Amino acid sequence: MRGLINWLAERYQIDQLLSFAKKKDVPIHKEFVWYYFGGIALFLFIIQVFTGILLLLYYKPGADTAFESVQFIVTKVKYGWLIRSIHSWSANLMVLAAFIHMFSNLFARTYRKPRELTWISGMFLFFLSMGFGFSGYLLPWNELAFFATKVGTDIAGAVPIIGEYMLVFLRGGQDVTGGTLSRFFGFHVAVLPGIFTLFLAAHLAIIQFQGMSTPLHLEGKIKRKMPFFPNFMLRDLVVWIGVLNVVALLAVFFPWELGVKADAFQAAPAGIKPEWYFMFMFQTLKFLPAEVFFIEGELVGIGGFSLAGILVVLLPFIDRKSSRGIKHPLVTILGVLAVLFIIAMTIVGYTIE
Amino acid sequence: MEGNKTNSRRGFLNVLLGGTLATFFGMVIYPVIRLMEPPKLPEADISSVAVGKITDLKPDQSKLFKFGRQPGLLIRTSEGEFKAFIATCTHLDCTVQYRSDMKIIWCACHNGQYDLNGLNVAGPPPRPLTPLEVHIKDDAIFVSPKA
Ligand code: HEM
Ligand code: FES
Numbered sequence: 240m241r242g243l244i245n246w247l248a249e250r251y252q253i254d255q256l257l258s259f260a261k262k263k264d265v266p267i268h269k270e271f272v273w274y275y276f277g278g279i280a281l282f283l284f285i286i287q288v289f290t291g292i293l294l295l296l297y298y299k300p301g302a303d304t305a306f307e308s309v310q311f312i313v314t315k316v317k318y319g320w321l322i323r324s325i326h327s328w329s330a331n332l333m334v335l336a337a338f339i340h341m342f343s344n345l346f347a348r349t350y351r352k353p354r355e356l357t358w359i360s361g362m363f364l365f366f367l368s369m370g371f372g373f374s375g376y377l378l379p380w381n382e383l384a385f386f387a388t389k390v391g392t393d394i395a396g397a398v399p400i401i402g403e404y405m406l407v408f409l410r411g412g413q414d415v416t417g418g419t420l421s422r423f424f425g426f427h428v429a430v431l432p433g434i435f436t437l438f439l440a441a442h443l444a445i446i447q448f449q450g451m452s453t454p455l456h457l458e459g460k461i462k463r464k465m466p467f468f469p470n471f472m473l474r475d476l477v478v479w480i481g482v483l484n485v486v487a488l489l490a491v492f493f494p495w496e497l498g499v500k501a502d503a504f505q506a507a508p509a510g511i512k513p514e515w516y517f518m519f520m521f522q523t524l525k526f527l528p529a530e531v532f533f534i535e536g537e538l539v540g541i542g543g544f545s546l547a548g549i550l551v552v553l554l555p556f557i558d559r560k561s562s563r564g565i566k567h568p569l570v571t572i573l574g575v576l577a578v579l580f581i582i583a584m585t586i587v588g589y590t591i592e
Numbered sequence: 593m594e595g596n597k598t599n600s601r602r603g604f605l606n607v608l609l610g611g612t613l614a615t616f617f618g619m620v621i622y623p624v625i626r627l628m629e630p631p632k633l634p635e636a637d638i639s640s641v642a643v644g645k646i647t648d649l650k651p652d653q654s655k656l657f658k659f660g661r662q663p664g665l666l667i668r669t670s671e672g673e674f675k676a677f678i679a680t681c682t683h684l685d686c687t688v689q690y691r692s693d694m695k696i697i698w699c700a701c702h703n704g705q706y707d708l709n710g711l712n713v714a715g716p717p718p719r720p721l722t723p724l725e726v727h728i729k730d731d732a733i734f735v736s737p738k739a
């Protein structure tokens with residue numbers, strides 16, 4: 240080991256790499272626990288890449304083969320059921336971890352100067368995760384996913400001007416067909432992983448350059464810090480092992496269902512639901528009346544969510560006070576309301592018929 | 593004088609370079625964008641689809657059939673009358689079904705309801721279903737688009 244390091248050090252500037260790795264400190268304070276969630280999301284993404292590649296060994300896209308190949312994976316392939324179940328569970332936990340990570344950073348105002356781009360790259364990672372979920376959901380080509388994708392892409396089609404183009408682009412035609420499946424497969428295993436990796440690298444590199452931030456309200460009160468490398472990283476590892484255990488337990492004791500094969504000429508079954516992280520938006524659209532001030536209710540909903548999304552992405556430039564060390568109560572209030580709204584609408588979506 | 597000359601020469605070169613890059617970029621991006629747009633398949637003009645025999649359906653029963661690339665719904669009402677519609681819900685595209693217990697056409701996705709004339713009567717659907725024409729020749733049922 241020593242020999243190898245020396246060998247490398249004689250040729251490359253390893254010490255620089257090491258000091259770069261050691262550069263970052265983690266402030267120690269009572270809200271320390273939130274620092275783990277970004278790392279958890281990262282770990283779950285790594286699980287997704289590994290299990291996703293394993294699924295690719297047997298998965299066959301196509302309306303006539305997709306469902307059958309997933310069935311083959313979960314019934315015939317050794318441990319195939321486990322890998323598929325882990326991929327599904329870990330996908331959901333990854334989005335959950337991203338939600339928590341995002342809101343904890345929002346409340347701590349860590350997006351303030353100089354970390355605006357860390358926030359923006361993080362938001363893109365968040366949207367890309369949802370894209371992963373939406374595209375992956377269709378891949379097993381079962382009834383629920385088929386109709387959920389119809390509904391989801393139809394909502395995209397309601398957007399003024401570009402809606403029709405988006406719908407045809409997403410579906411690869413007017414209808415959800417095998418062509419849609421090919422596209423979603425391409426997005427899911429090639430386009431999204433590529434883009435995601437770029438944003439992830441940027442996100443992590445910026446954090447490494449700038450170091451960990453301190454929640455605004457704790458600034459000036461930090462007495463102790465811990466080096467990220469190796470101290471915090473070892474803690475991260477311990478948490479990751481815990482997360483792996485949780486994923487494994489869920490995957491084994493609640494194996495992901497496959498359902499019934501999609502058939503475009505069958506009536507939609509009851510219980511069509513989007514994935515839980517789309518549920519709050521979906522449920523809101525359902526509650527909106529057909530018309531709000533002469534505008535189609537659905538459009539108001541879509542417009543509202545798009546606007547909210549854009550505002551959140553641009554938050555560092557909107558909340559200027561945070562850079563001057565002032566905690567604007569409006570951000571906290573809106574943040575809390577958003578969390579409550581998301582939770583309430585999700586629950587309503589799963590309970591009310 | 594001398595400085596001005598270099599400046600204008602540099603400006604010219606910048607325009608040339610920028611123009612070349614823009615053209616090159618356009619040359620690459622244009623076909624890529626066009627490729628992503630799926631070609632329109634010629635829509636087979638459906639004149640009439642055979643959906644089986646009268647005896648296949650008892651009163652108060654229904655069946656889904658292929659009407660081109662869309663699902664169609666054929667209903668035989670309790671009175672024995674045949675009705676057909678495009679089975680695509682006008683809300684968000686789910687496929688509807690006949691509910692004999694409620695005597696309505698029902699969409700499971702968001703509980704949309706249509707009466708037996710295809711009129712949207714409850715739930716989110718904004719428009720009636722597209723009606724189809726039913727013809728009966730001897731004991732065979734044919735469905736065609738409404739003229
Ligand atoms: C490079 C990375 C990835 C690859 C190669 C990959 C590959 C695949 C493949 C081949 C399938 C189809 C097999 C199946 O349905 O069980 C699938 C399904 C799925 N993927 Fe991924 N995936 C990747 C990353 C992700 C990420 C990051 C997420 C979520 C945040 C995700 C979410 C899903 C979901 C929800 C399904 C449907 C699972 C099911 O019901 O079977 N994937 N993925
Ligand atoms: S898609 Fe039919 S009611 Fe919504």
